[in-house]
Amino acid sequence: MTANQFIIMTQKVIANDGFEGYLPTLVLPARDAVLVLQGIPTSVDIEVAARSWAAKKVAESSEDYFLAFKVSTEKFKVVARISGVVQEQVARAVL
Numbered sequence: 247m248t249a250n251q252f253i254i255m256t257q258k259v260i261a262n263d264g265f266e267g268y269l270p271t272l273v274l275p276a277r278d279a280v281l282v283l284q285g286i287p288t289s290v291d292i293e294v295a296a297r298s299w300a301a302k303k304v305a306e307s308s309e310d311y312f313l314a315f316k317v318s319t320e321k322f323k324v325v326a327r328i329s330g331v332v333q334e335q336v337a338r339a340v341l
Contacts, residue, residue, distance in 0.1 A: 247275060249326040252312040253337045256322065265339040268322065270296035270315035272303060292316060297325065 270283040296315040
């Protein structure tokens with residue numbers, strides 16, 4: 247999977263489920279796992295919480311991952327590590 251494919255996949259999920267309650271989502275392709283971060287206090291920055299959570303999930307590992315989290319009412323950010331290279335991109339929630 248590429249970062250752009252992950253963005254399209256995320257946009258399709260948002261189109262089906264809505265964006266208002268979108269939670270940080272971590273995809274670990276090697277484990278065939280999709281994890282969702284719940285219970286972030288409103289006083290905590292979502293980006294800080296999501297990045298910290300993802301770092302703990304892949305600690306001491308060089309595995310690829312895709313992380314998405316909401317950055318505004320209309321956009322989300324994707325942080326992807328593919329073959330050891332980290333990429334970041336902001337995308338619109340609506341297709």
